[in-house]
Amino acid sequence: MIRHIDTAAAEIYEFKEKNPQRYKELLEVGIRIGFGESPETEDKAVLTPDKVRAKYLPKDAAYAALTDAVIEGEVKESQRLTAALLEKGEDPTGLVVNALMPGIQTVCEIYDNGDAFVPEILLANDALVAGVALCQERLGDIPSAGRVASLVIEGDVHDIGKNIVAAILRANGFEVIDMGRDVLVEDVVDLVKKEKIDLVTGTSLMSTTKEGLRALSEELKASGVPVACGGAAVDDHFVETFTNSIYGKSPLDAVKIAQSIVSGKDWVEVRKEMKIGKGQEKEKIKN
Ligand code: B12
Numbered sequence: 001m002i003r004h005i006d007t008a009a010a011e012i013y014e015f016k017e018k019n020p021q022r023y024k025e026l027l028e029v030g031i032r033i034g035f036g037e038s039p040e041t042e043d044k045a046v047l048t049p050d051k052v053r054a055k056y057l058p059k060d061a062a063y064a065a066l067t068d069a070v071i072e073g074e075v076k077e078s079q080r081l082t083a084a085l086l087e088k089g090e091d092p093t094g095l096v097v098n099a100l101m102p103g104i105q106t107v108c109e110i111y112d113n114g115d116a117f118v119p120e121i122l123l124a125n126d127a128l129v130a131g132v133a134l135c136q137e138r139l140g141d142i143p144s145a146g147r148v149a150s151l152v153i154e155g156d157v158h159d160i161g162k163n164i165v166a167a168i169l170r171a172n173g174f175e176v177i178d179m180g181r182d183v184l185v186e187d188v189v190d191l192v193k194k195e196k197i198d199l200v201t202g203t204s205l206m207s208t209t210k211e212g213l214r215a216l217s218e219e220l221k222a223s224g225v226p227v228a229c230g231g232a233a234v235d236d237h238f239v240e241t242f243t244n245s246i247y248g249k250s251p252l253d254a255v256k257i258a259q260s261i262v263s264g265k266d267w268v269e270v271r272k273e274m275k276i277g278k279g280q281e282k283e284k285i286k287n
Contacts, residue, residue, distance in 0.1 A: 145172065
C-alpha cells in the first residue's frame with residue numbers, strides 16, 4: 001500500500017486521538033523492535049522473583065544451595081559449598097553449568113523485571129566468579145586443546161556471559177586469552193597477528209553494539225581465524241548476515257565450535273554443523 005506521507009500522518013494523529021492507550025502501547029513495541037527485541041515477546045508475562053528463582057533452581061538440594069548462595073551474592077558461602085561439592089567428587093564443569101550459572105541467570109532476570117538493583121547483580125557476579133575459580137583450580141593444568149581469545153565487543157560492558165564462556169572453555173582444556181570488555185576490533189586484529197589463535201569468541205548484549213561483531217568477523221577473515229558470536233543481542237539470523245562467523249547460544253556451544261575449528265574444519269562447515277545440532281535439539285523437544 002503506497003500512501004502520501006501527509007495522509008499517513010493524519011491517520012496516525014486520528015488514531016492517537018481516538019485510542020491514546022493503544023497508541024502508547026504500539027509506540028512502545030516499535031521502540032523495542034528498534035532496540036532489536038522481537039515483537040513476539042510483547043505479551044511475555046513478567047514473573048515474580050520467587051517464580052524466576054523456581055524456574056532456574058536445580059532439583060538437587062546441594063546444587064540448589066549453591067545456586068542460592070550466588071543469588072544472595074554470598075561469596076564465602078559460594079566458595080564453601082563449591083569446595084564441599086568438589087570434595088565429594090562432583091564434576092567442575094557440571095557445577096559451573098548446573099549450579100553456579102543458574103544463580104546469575106536468576107538475578108539477571110529479576111533485575112531485568114525491575115525487582116533487583118545493580119549492586120545485587122555485581123555481588124551475585126562476585127559469588128559466581130569465586131565458585132568458578134575453585135572449579136578451574138580443581139581442573140588444574142591440562143594439555144591445551146587450542147587457543148581462544150574471548151572478548152565483549154566495543155561499546156559493551158556486559159561481561160558476565162563472556163566470563164562464563166571463558167570459564168567453560170578453560171574447563172574443557174582450551175587456553176583462553178581473556179581480552180575483557182569494550183574491546184576494539186583493531187586490538188583483536190593485532191592480537192591475532194602476534195599470537196597463534198584458533199578461534200575468537202565475541203559477545204554482544206546490546207543492539208547498539210552487535211554490528212561490532214560483523215566488523216570483527218570480516219576484519220579477521222584474511223587471517224583465517226573465525227569468530228564465534230554470542231550474547232543475548234544476537235541470534236543465528238543476524239550472525240548469518242556476515243562471513244567468517246558462527247553463532248552459538250550457550251557456553252557449551254562455544255566449546256563445540258572451538259573443538260570443530262581446532263579439528264581443522266572451516267567456519268562454513270562448523271556453521272552447518274551447529275545448525276544441524278540445533279535442528280536435532282528441536283526435534284528432541286517435539287518428541
Ligand atoms: C547485568 C546487566 C547489566 C550490568 C552489566 C554487569 C556486567 N559486568 O556484565 C550493568 C548494570 C552494568 C548494565 C549496564 C547497562 N545495560 Co544492561 N543488562 C544487564 C542484564 C540484566 C543481564 C545481562 C547478563 O549478564 N545476563 C546473564 C548472562 C549470563 O547472559 P549472556 O551475557 O547473554 O551470556 C550467556 C549467553 O548469551 C552465552 N554467551 C555469551 N557470550 C557468548 C559468546 C559465544 C561465542 C557463545 C557461543 C555464547 C555466548 O553464554 C552465556 C551463559 O549462558 C540485561 C537484561 C537481560 N536479562 O539480559 C541488561 C541489558 C543487556 N542492558 C541493557 C542496557 C540498555 C544497559 C545500559 C545501556 C543501561 C544504561 N542506560 O546505562 C548499560 C550498558 C552500558 C554499556 N555501554 O554497556 C539492555 C540492552 C538493550 C538492547 N537490546 O540493546 C538489556 C537487554 C536490558 C533491557 N531489557 O533493556 N547492564
